[in-house]
Amino acid sequence: MEETLKIVVLVKHVPDAQFDRHITGPANTTDREESILSELDEYALEAALQLAEERGGPKAGNEVIALSMGPSGAVNAVKKSLQIGAYSGVHLSDDALAGSDAAATSLALAAAIRHLSADGRPVDLVLTGMASTDGETSLVPAQLAERLSLPQVTFASSLEIAGGRVTARRDAGPYSETVEAALPAVVSVTDQINEPRYPNFKGILAAKKKKITSLALSDIGVDASQVGLAGSWTVVESAEARPPRTAGTIITDEGDAGIKLVDFLAAQKLL
Amino acid sequence: MANALVFIDNPGAALKKSSLELLTIARSLGETAVAFTGELSDDVAATLGAYGATTVYRPSTDDLDNYLVGPKAAYLAAAAAASGATAVLLDNSPEGKEIAARLGIKLNAGVITDVVGVEPDGTAHKSVLAGSYNTSAKATTAVTVLSVKANNVEPAPAGAAAAPATATVDVPGDAVANAARISARAEKPVSGRPDLSEARIVVAGGRGVDGDFGPLEELADALGAAVGASRAATDAGWIGHDAQVGQTGVTVSPQLYISAGISGAIQQKAGMQTSKVIVAVNKDAESPVFEIADYGIIGDLFKVIPQATAEIKKRKG
Numbered sequence: 001m002e003e004t005l006k007i008v009v010l011v012k013h014v015p016d017a018q019f020d021r022h023i024t025g026p027a028n029t030t031d032r033e034e035s036i037l038s039e040l041d042e043y044a045l046e047a048a049l050q051l052a053e054e055r056g057g058p059k060a061g062n063e064v065i066a067l068s069m070g071p072s073g074a075v076n077a078v079k080k081s082l083q084i085g086a087y088s089g090v091h092l093s094d095d096a097l098a099g100s101d102a103a104a105t106s107l108a109l110a111a112a113i114r115h116l117s118a119d120g121r122p123v124d125l126v127l128t129g130m131a132s133t134d135g136e137t138s139l140v141p142a143q144l145a146e147r148l149s150l151p152q153v154t155f156a157s158s159l160e161i162a163g164g165r166v167t168a169r170r171d172a173g174p175y176s177e178t179v180e181a182a183l184p185a186v187v188s189v190t191d192q193i194n195e196p197r198y199p200n201f202k203g204i205l206a207a208k209k210k211k212i213t214s215l216a217l218s219d220i221g222v223d224a225s226q227v228g229l230a231g232s233w234t235v236v237e238s239a240e241a242r243p244p245r246t247a248g249t250i251i252t253d254e255g256d257a258g259i260k261l262v263d264f265l266a267a268q269k270l271l
Numbered sequence: 272m273a274n275a276l277v278f279i280d281n282p283g284a285a286l287k288k289s290s291l292e293l294l295t296i297a298r299s300l301g302e303t304a305v306a307f308t309g310e311l312s313d314d315v316a317a318t319l320g321a322y323g324a325t326t327v328y329r330p331s332t333d334d335l336d337n338y339l340v341g342p343k344a345a346y347l348a349a350a351a352a353a354s355g356a357t358a359v360l361l362d363n364s365p366e367g368k369e370i371a372a373r374l375g376i377k378l379n380a381g382v383i384t385d386v387v388g389v390e391p392d393g394t395a396h397k398s399v400l401a402g403s404y405n406t407s408a409k410a411t412t413a414v415t416v417l418s419v420k421a422n423n424v425e426p427a428p429a430g431a432a433a434a435p436a437t438a439t440v441d442v443p444g445d446a447v448a449n450a451a452r453i454s455a456r457a458e459k460p461v462s463g464r465p466d467l468s469e470a471r472i473v474v475a476g477g478r479g480v481d482g483d484f485g486p487l488e489e490l491a492d493a494l495g496a497a498v499g500a501s502r503a504a505t506d507a508g509w510i511g512h513d514a515q516v517g518q519t520g521v522t523v524s525p526q527l528y529i530s531a532g533i534s535g536a537i538q539q540k541a542g543m544q545t546s547k548v549i550v551a552v553n554k555d556a557e558s559p560v561f562e563i564a565d566y567g568i569i570g571d572l573f574k575v576i577p578q579a580t581a582e583i584k585k586r587k588g
Contacts (some may be wrong), residue, residue, distance in 0.1 A: 008399075009531040015400075017518070017538075017541065018539055020403070021401075022400070022402045022426040023404050028340040028406065029398070034514065051468055058517065076382065089319055101381070102372065103375060103381065104377070108426055122274070130519070133518060134400065135399075136518075137368065137384040137385070138368050138370040138372075138384070139368065139384060140383055141369075141372075142340060142368075142369040142372035143372045143375065144379065145341070145373070146341070146372070146373040147376055150449065151339075151450050152339065152341065152451060153339065154339070154365070154369055155365055167454075171459075171512065174458065175458055175459065176459055177453050177455065178453070178454045178455035178456075179451045179453055179454070180451065180452050180454045181339075181451035181452065181453070182449075190519070192512055214502070221353070226362050232381070232411075233382075233411055234383055234410050234411065236408045237406075237407045237409055238407050239306070239399075239406040240404060241403060241404055242398065242403055242404060245544060245549070245562075246563075247561055247564060247567070248564060248565035248566055248567065249565070250556075250561055250564070250568075250569065251568055251569070252556075252568075252570065253570025253571065254577055256404075256578075257552075257570050257574075257575045257578070258574070258575045258576065258577070258579035258580075258581070258582055259578060259582050261552075261568060261575065261579045262586065264550070264566045265550075265583075266586070268548055270472070270526060270527045271490065271494075271549065271583065271586065271587070
C-alpha cells in the first residue's frame, strides 16, 4: 500500500457563469449572488478523491480537506465539496478579506495551509483547478507555491504520486511535458484529467455529518492590513460593462450562401 | 536605468510576433531592457536592438529550461533588480502568467494578467468575466508585473536601432533546489497554421462537423487561419484538445472568427465573444451563436464552407 496522503483542495465559490455576472461597488468587485462551486475545482477534488481512494480512503488515514476562502456564502462551496466526497471542510472567512487580489488571497491561503499543517501532520499536497471561473487569472496556485516555497506542478492533465514524488503530464504550450517534483507540492489540474463524480443521495446525507472548521484571520496569524483591499497590490480603477453583441445579418442558405459569405468578408476587408 | 523589462523565454531562431508587441509596448513606458533565456543568435540580438532594447540580460545558467516556472521567476526577479525596471512585461501564456505570479511575490509587486493595453503611467486595460466588462487596473506597488495578450498592438521598430549591451545575471543557487523538473518533453505535431491564440482569423468547428474537420481546414488554409473547436468536438476526439476555444481552452480575440456547427453555449462564447467579426454557420436557426454573430448563415456547413473556400481561391487567383 502506498503511503497515505493529507491533501488540501482549494475550492472557490464563484458567480454562476450561466447568468449575467456583474461588477459592483466602489472597489469594482464581483457580485457574488447566485454563486456555485467553481466548475474547474471539481476536477481537483476528483483527483484528490482518486488519490486518497487508491490509498485506502479515510479509514487508512488519508485526508481530503476542501478549503474555501470567501464571505459567508462560500461555505456552500465547502458543503458541495463534502457532498461530492471531500472528507472534511475548512471555511476561511473574515470581513477584512473582502476585495483581496491574488497576492492577498495567496497570503491568506498560505497561512491557512500552514495552520492545517500545525496539527503534527503536514499537508502533502495542495490541489487546485487550472483557474477560477470568475477571476480567471490562474495566479493563485503559483503565488501560493511561491509563498510556501513549494514546487508547483501546474496544468496537469494526468497525475501520479509514488515514493513521495508527484509525476504529471502537462500539455500547456507547444510541448507535451512530463513534470516531476518532490512532495509537498502545489498541483493544479486541467479539465482533461478526469470526469468528476456527481454527489449522490448517500453522499448528500453523509455530508451532513462531516466536519466544517471555520477559521478567521486571527486563527491563522494574519493581520487585517495584510489582506483585503488594504493588503492588495493591485486596484481596479474602473469597470464598464461591454455593450452586449447584437445579432447582425442572418440569411438562410439558398444554394449560394458560401458566395454571399465571401462577399461579406470582402466588404469587411477580411480577405 | 531601464524602466521596462521584457521577458523573452527561449525564442529559438526568430522572435515571435507577440515578443515584438511586448517590446513595442515596453518602449512606450520608457527605456527597455530584455531578460532573455536560451540561445541568443545574432539575428535575434539585432532584432532586439531594432525594437529599442538597450540591454539584454542573460542567465548565468542555461539549465532554466529544464524546470517549471519557479527558477525562471527567480532569474527574472534578479534581472528586474539589475535593470531597475518599474514594469515587467511577459507573454500571457499559461507559463507566462505563472512566472508573473511568482515574480510578483518575489518583488512585492502587483500582477495584472490578460492585459490588452498599457498607459504610460502603468494603468492596464483588460476584459473580465468572459468579455462582459472592460476594466482598468493599476498596481499600487513600486514595480508592476503585466502579462500581455497577443494581437493588441502593431509591432513597430524603434526609430534608431543600436546593438544592445549584454549582461549576465546570476541565478540564485537555490533557485532549482525545490522546483518541479521537466523530465521529458515531446514537441507536439506542428500544423503549419498560425498559433490559435495569436491568429488573425480563426475557423472553428463543433458537434456539427460530425468528425470531419477537412472542410474547415481547407477554408482555414485558404484564409491563412488557425483551426479551433468547441469542447464537444475535442471531447469527441475529432481534433486535439489544444484546439479548444472556450473558458477551459484558449481564449481568442481575432479579427474574424468563423464558427461552423457550433451551437454557441456559454463556455464557447466565453472564449470568442471579443472577436472583432463573428460569422456563424449552423443548421439550427435557434442556435445561440446567431445572437452574437455579425453574419449568420442557416445552412449545411458541408455545402456552405466548401463553396466559400472555392470562391476565396477563385478571387485570390
